[in-house]
Amino acid sequence: MGLDEQTISILKATAPVVQDNGTQITSTMYRIMFKEHPEVKNLFNMSHHVPGEDGLPSKQARSLANAVCAYAANCDNLGALSEAVARIAHKHVSLYILPEHYPIVGECILKAIKEVLGDAATDEIMEGWKNGYQFLADLFIDVERKLREEKANAEGGWEGFKPLRVTKKVKESDEIVSFYLEDPAGGPILPYKPGQFLSFQFPKGSLENCDHDIVRNYSLSTAPGHNYYRISIKREVGRNADSPLGLVSNHFHNNINVEDEVLTGVPCGSFVLNEDSEKPLVLISGGVGLTPMVAMLEHVVANNPSRKVTFIQSVRTSKVHAMKKDLDDIVGANDQIQAFVFYSDEEVTAEEAELAHFDVRSGRMTQEALDDIVSDKDSDVYYCGPDGFMEKMKEDLQAIGVPDNQTYFEAFGPTTQ
Template identity: 40%
Template sequence: MLSQKTIDIIKSTVPVLEVHGTTITTVFYENLFEAHPELLNVFNHANQKKGRQQNALANTVLAAAKYIDQLETILPAVKQIAQKHRSLAVKPEHYPIVGEFLLGAIKEVLKDAATEEIIHAWGEAYGVIAGVFISIEKEMYDQASNQDGGWSDFKPFTVVEKVQESDVITSFYLKPANGDAVPSFLPGQYVTIRMEIQGERYLFNRQYSLSASPGKDYFRISVKKEKPGISPDGRVSNYLHEVIQVGDMIDVTAPAGDFTINMEKQTPLVFLSGGVGITPFMSMVHAVADQKPERDVQFIHASENGALQPFRSELTELSRKLTNYQLSFVYKNPSEEDKNLPNFEKQGYMDAELLSSHVKPEADYYVCGPVPFMKAIITCLKELGIDPEKIHYEFFGPAIAL
């Protein structure tokens, strides 16, 4: 337990963290990787280059400072981060290293303002927070390894099939290389894949949603090919699309993540996706079709056009299983052929006018896609009177503030 004095000191640093938090975490990562370059085998390089990891850590540190005397308040966020950590094989021995460099970054950025008393208080607080993460992650590791077909860290999988879903999205079907069974998972969860790319010094880790329902003898991930040279994400996605072939092996972690649906509920479901944000919903909607086909499901997907629309026939065929199912496509720049598709609903954007015709106050809404898309859709839903507790969303990568 932290003393009241330590709690008061930590809370007194909140205004400073609000101003300098991202600077501190940027310095932290620079110093950490310079001293421990081997940790570049664990972290997502693209999130580092885009600054998302730095912002996410700054937000976490700030939240910890604000709620240091009631950490249970931020427990949902802690569990979400812990899921990511478990999927990346972050271990207890990493925490002392992180603590050392985080305190060092606070001193480096704040200089004389980071008094010995403040550094000591943050050292104590970090120890408590790290202990919470380590405890939660141990439970997650145990759960991942003790389930049927489960394992703890990374495991080799073989690519058994490669299917082009649209002009930019390809699905990879993966089976354990040793012939083991595939564990079950919750619809909407993701796996981390780890790859060695020729000519690169460090391993690459990427997290991809599982896009097929549980209960299969394979995992399926569906990957958007990013434009090379424009997005730092492109290194791995282009390698997967252009180099990885059937028969190749990829290291995979057990499924993780808390962006899932409650299969016990009967409330209507509304899936709102943009671009590759459709992938976790494929697992969800298939699971509903398999287990609760009578459940009310509305699925609205936004794409640039029909050529970039993934899973069109797969989604359409679900009408054979789902008895109360409405599927709609929204295309920004549809072709004349696109406009004649049975499920084409609107040219332009998914907006309040469109959503208002699909609103069901009792429904659970699931949103996933590019950040601007998510901001717009979540804002629209709230303006239409949807209870925020019924709006569920997930970021691909570190969480940021909407």
Template identity: 35%
Template sequence: MLTTHQKHLIQQTTPVLKTNGQALTDYFYQRMLSQVPELKETFNMGHQRDGKQAKALANAVLAYAENIEDPSVLLPVINMICQRHVSLAIQAPDYAIVGEHLLHSISEVLSLSMEDELIDAWAAAYQQLAALMIDTEKRMYAQLKQEQGGWSGWREFTLVKKVVETANVSSLYLAPTDALALPTYRPGQYISVRVQVPSLGYKQPRQYSLSTAPNGQFFRITVKEEALAQAPGYVSSTLHQQMQVGDRVEVSAPMGDFSVKDATKHNVFISAGIGITPMVALLEGLTQMPTSQPPAAISFIHVTQDAAHYTLREEVTRLAEHHSRVKTLIHYSQALTGGARFTLESVPPSLLTDDADYYLCGPAGFIQTVSDDLLKRGISPHQISHEVFSTGGLTPS
């Protein structure tokens, strides 16, 4: 239990964390991964390379320090992070390793003795947070095992079909190698896929949204081959360039809370780029649901570069043609002149009703812009859900 003095000590470190937090977390990851190299198969090294993982952890440490008097405000995001951890098969012993290297990193970066009272304060704070997360994840693992077709940890799947969607996007159909049942997941959820990366010589995980509704036979992910500063994404490039039908990968059970809250309401899906992937699953799931009353409207709004980059176009078109309640609007960003950006001003009002629920997916900047536009229109924050395709941090929700 943290004492009042320890909480005060942690609060005093917030100015340092604001200015040097990422330097600290960079050092932490380098220290830990050099001394415990087997963890490289748990942490995505692409996120290490581009600095996203260090930045996310820096934000998390800062948020925890700023809210040390009442960490309960962080519970919704802690729950989200625990889901990510379960998807990566992180276990309780991993927290002890992380805690040891985090405390030594604070000591070494700030030139403090490990016996300093500030280190003791952070040790107590970390133990408090770790205990909460371990307990939360334990319940999640147990729930996964109880579901029909469910499992925890990694399960071997076989690539049974590979479809080129666009020049840099492919859909991969994954069936369980053991031919046993699959869980009935919620459309909008994601899985982790872990593959052997030849250029690294070890396995790497990456989380991908499922791009189809449950079917009991296979999972489908629709993957964009990523590149950063001319360096390929480790997992996406392996899936695109190396994986062939018949090859095997490790897969975790579906996780995540990005799913339709009320199928009886008008639901509006707004996405950009590869953010379309969970939206197609959400759309397909809604159109499959039986209804005893007049079906609710569905608005499907998507922003993409041009027709050649419109991923899963045929499926969206088919669903719209077969279900009159589905209204689609596709914006091609290359057609926007003068540096203009997509805004909701160009969307017919009938597609954006005041009582609808809104689901956003795409780059962080796109989600922020659309979310701000919706709030200005009087849409309640409770009506807006989003999924950002990036490494998350720990911030109050």
């Protein structure tokens, strides 16, 4: 059963004013929620709630505002939101968000709407948003329950967080370290799809100066088919009293070693390779955004050797180019791949970078270079990287004529696209 006509009418009529005040509403909601229900900090990456240096609201506030506005505008056509629902549901399952958490969010978002809109938020409007929220909450609760059950009932599956043991720790570059994780009892691992991620929970007290549980997501950086998971973590900088950026990545780098166990959530994520397509495949990454791309690349060469692949990396320097020897070997062993790397901060030759099979270029990747490399615009394009990179890729791919419905992206953190 869908939304009733009166609720749809209220949501659509108020969508413009909510959009105009979206980030103020969501920022207010998070302020209210963290004050009145501090326990929910256990479910959030608090570094995503720090306002931007440019004065913008936090990434999480902007992401939620986009989602709320999209729901209001499309509440009579929920099929248009199916991709967003899938992405958010996977994220919620990875964080172990449960049905009992939804009333807290609902209570706080209604308080925020009333606080921001004031007298304009009449009783009728508030009732409409209350009903609209409850409908959406019930939708997510049902989708997430089915996803949790599917993961728990599969071979090697579980629900929530369970310990996995680090069996190998490998330095991939000056900034990135890989961790191999296995079941401590030697049992099978839950299968995953290339492009998905794991979540890791650190209970209150396990990290310095943190008064709540912490959960982080890291992409799986190798293809499925092994009896281990691999994640590859970049050491982030910028940790300070106001921003916990780098808190967990530094902990992994400095303190997590072979034989240690870490609480791990089930593999999740809707950013996965479309294996039914035979279109040419383009994988584009910026920095540590290479991690899901490596999983996809390895999977394609192992399972579809006839599919043409263009692999493009943007990296600052050759010293921080993670996994470059392994990638160079993969490219050299598979004629289906063309590989390019752009070193944005360094003038370097292929020989100096120790790459025999990559087309090595200096400087940032331009739109013109992308247009030349992606000669077949009827390609499936996957891209992942930091915020600025993601925004430029979206613009450039549209400009060179790649159809929007053939581009797929993963944002590390809340998506504002």
